[in-house]
Amino acid sequence: MAASEKTLTINNRATSEGWTVVLPRRSRQRRKATKSGVLEEKQEPWTPTDSLIDPSKESTLVQKMERCINKIDKSEFYHTFRDQIQTSVADYFNRVLGSEIKMQMVIYGIGSIELYEPPRLQLSLAILLKRDFSWIGNIEVFDPILSATESRVLETLGCSVMSINEFGRREALKPTMFFMPHCEAELYNNLLQANWKLNLLKNMVLFGNSFETYEQHVSLCKNSPILNSMGHILAARGFTNEFRIQTVSDDYYNAFHDSSWHLFSPALETELQFINS
Ligand SMILES: C[S@@+](CC[C@H](N)C(=O)[O-])C[C@H]1O[C@@H](n2cnc3c(N)ncnc32)[C@H](O)[C@@H]1O
Structure with missing residues (x-):
C-alpha cells in the first residue's frame, strides 16, 4: 500500500475521498476463520488448530523476528517513538502506573x-x-489466527500466549497497556465496554487506531452496521487523551499509520453514559 493512501481499519467497506477503510485481511487469514469473530460475547478456550511442531520452521521464524527487532531498534522511527513516551506521554503513563512498579502488556x-x-x-x-522500559511487565498475546509455530515462537521471545479468547474484554484491574495495532473497531469497543468504570479506565493505556480518526470518519459510514459497535469508542472521545505517533518513514507506514496512544481520564461517573453497543 502506498504511503500516500490514508487508511484505517474499521470495517470491511471501502469509502471514497481518499480515505480507505482497510479490509482486515480476512481472506488471507482465513485458516481459522471460524474462531476469529470479534463480536462474540463469551470467553472461550482456544488452542491453535494446527498442532504440528516443526523445529526448522520455528527457528527460521525466530531468526526473522530477530532481524526485524534489530531493524526497528536502529530506526529513526523507534527513536522518535521512544522519545515521545519519555516526553509528551510520560506524565500520563506515570499517572496510570500510580504506586505500581509494573504495567502489564x-x-x-x-x-x-x-x-x-x-x-x-x-x-x-x-x-x-519491554526491553527499554523497566516498568513494562509481562507480555500476553492473543490472536485467534495464531498457528502452533507462531505460538511457540512468541513464547521463545518471552511472551505468553493466552489460552482463552477474551474477545478483547480483559478488565484492567491493575495498570495495563493494551497493545492493539490496527485492530478492528469492534475489538477496541469490546475493551472499552468491559472497562466502562472510573476505576478501570484509569488503569488503561491503549495503543491502536486513532479514535479521533474514527470520529472524523463516522459521517462516511452513516448507515453502516459498524456504527452499532462503535458506541463506546465515540463516547470515550470526551475524556480521551490521544497522542498520535509518527511513522517517520515509509518502511513503517503499513504497520503503524494512523496509530495513537490513548489514555482515559473521566472525572465523574456521569461522563460514563449508558451505551447500548
Ligand atoms: C485487521 S487485523 C490486524 C492484524 C495486524 N495487527 C496487522 O496490522 O496486520 C485484526 C486482527 O485481529 C484479530 N482478532 C479477531 N478477533 C480477535 C480476538 N477476539 N482477540 C484478539 N484478536 C482478534 C484477527 O484475527 C486479526 O489478525
Missing part, C-alpha cells in the same frame, strides 16, 4: 507473524518497549 490482534511483515514489526516494537 496485553497484545490483541497481532495477526500472523509468519505470513506478514506488519505483525512482525508490531511485535518487535512491543518487545523493544
Whole structure:
C-alpha cells in the first residue's frame, strides 16, 4: 500500500475521498476463520488448530523476528517513538502506573507473524518497549489466527500466549497497556465496554487506531452496521487523551499509520453514559 493512501481499519467497506477503510485481511487469514469473530460475547478456550511442531520452521521464524527487532531498534522511527513516551506521554503513563512498579502488556490482534511483515514489526516494537522500559511487565498475546509455530515462537521471545479468547474484554484491574495495532473497531469497543468504570479506565493505556480518526470518519459510514459497535469508542472521545505517533518513514507506514496512544481520564461517573453497543 502506498504511503500516500490514508487508511484505517474499521470495517470491511471501502469509502471514497481518499480515505480507505482497510479490509482486515480476512481472506488471507482465513485458516481459522471460524474462531476469529470479534463480536462474540463469551470467553472461550482456544488452542491453535494446527498442532504440528516443526523445529526448522520455528527457528527460521525466530531468526526473522530477530532481524526485524534489530531493524526497528536502529530506526529513526523507534527513536522518535521512544522519545515521545519519555516526553509528551510520560506524565500520563506515570499517572496510570500510580504506586505500581509494573504495567502489564496485553497484545490483541497481532495477526500472523509468519505470513506478514506488519505483525512482525508490531511485535518487535512491543518487545523493544519491554526491553527499554523497566516498568513494562509481562507480555500476553492473543490472536485467534495464531498457528502452533507462531505460538511457540512468541513464547521463545518471552511472551505468553493466552489460552482463552477474551474477545478483547480483559478488565484492567491493575495498570495495563493494551497493545492493539490496527485492530478492528469492534475489538477496541469490546475493551472499552468491559472497562466502562472510573476505576478501570484509569488503569488503561491503549495503543491502536486513532479514535479521533474514527470520529472524523463516522459521517462516511452513516448507515453502516459498524456504527452499532462503535458506541463506546465515540463516547470515550470526551475524556480521551490521544497522542498520535509518527511513522517517520515509509518502511513503517503499513504497520503503524494512523496509530495513537490513548489514555482515559473521566472525572465523574456521569461522563460514563449508558451505551447500548
Ligand atoms: C485487521 S487485523 C490486524 C492484524 C495486524 N495487527 C496487522 O496490522 O496486520 C485484526 C486482527 O485481529 C484479530 N482478532 C479477531 N478477533 C480477535 C480476538 N477476539 N482477540 C484478539 N484478536 C482478534 C484477527 O484475527 C486479526 O489478525
